[in-house]
Amino acid sequence: MKTVHWLFTLSVALFLTGIAFVIAGARAARRAPVVVAAPAVVPIASVKQIMKGIVGPAANVVFSAVSTTTTARGVEEKAPQTPEEWEAVGNSAAALIESGNLILMGNRAIDQGDWAKFSRQMIEAGKVALKATQDKSADGVLASGEAINASCDDCHLKYERK
Numbered sequence: 001m002k003t004v005h006w007l008f009t010l011s012v013a014l015f016l017t018g019i020a021f022v023i024a025g026a027r028a029a030r031r032a033p034v035v036v037a038a039p040a041v042v043p044i045a046s047v048k049q050i051m052k053g054i055v056g057p058a059a060n061v062v063f064s065a066v067s068t069t070t071t072a073r074g075v076e077e078k079a080p081q082t083p084e085e086w087e088a089v090g091n092s093a094a095a096l097i098e099s100g101n102l103i104l105m106g107n108r109a110i111d112q113g114d115w116a117k118f119s120r121q122m123i124e125a126g127k128v129a130l131k132a133t134q135d136k137s138a139d140g141v142l143a144s145g146e147a148i149n150a151s152c153d154d155c156h157l158k159y160e161r162k
């Protein structure tokens, strides 16, 4: 009986000590919030690789999504038809938008002046194209092409070394 009583007291004491530790721990945690450092984002691809690997192919999809061809048989209108076809064009518009973000990252951004301006032009023009695919507007996709193309040309004129 005496032993049982002794063990009981010990276990209660251990239990209380445990709770004390938990409370102390919680207080310490409140005082010093644990800062988890976000893993550093390390740009790997060159601007040229992004252009050839992402921007060029994505722009081609958007540019060729909607067209009107006049042949001997008459006028042929080409535009995405199914939800999947619209989505595919939208995915490429999204790739253009994110490429604009990629070329603004780290030392890819050659300056914060015209480089940033032309990159943002590509982003904004890509957004117009993306919205048009979501609205399933062939006219909208066609119209977005001009602004997309202007962003490519303006930047290449100033920054692409020939």
Ligand code: HEC
Pocket (backbone or CB within 6 Å): 047, 048, 051, 052, 055, 056, 059, 096, 103, 115, 116, 118, 119, 122, 148, 149, 151, 152, 153, 155, 156, 159, 160, 161
């Ligand atoms: C903010 C600037 C900028 C914008 C916007 C931009 N580019 Fe570029 N692009 C460059 C630069 C700089 C190079 C040259 C990279 C090099 O050779 O190192 C390049 C090169 C390229 C190349 C590779 C050419 C080659 O064969 O060497 C392609 C393709 C290309 N761009 C497509 C596009 C298209 C399409 C768009 C528009 C949808 C676009 N770029 C928008 C800056 C830009």
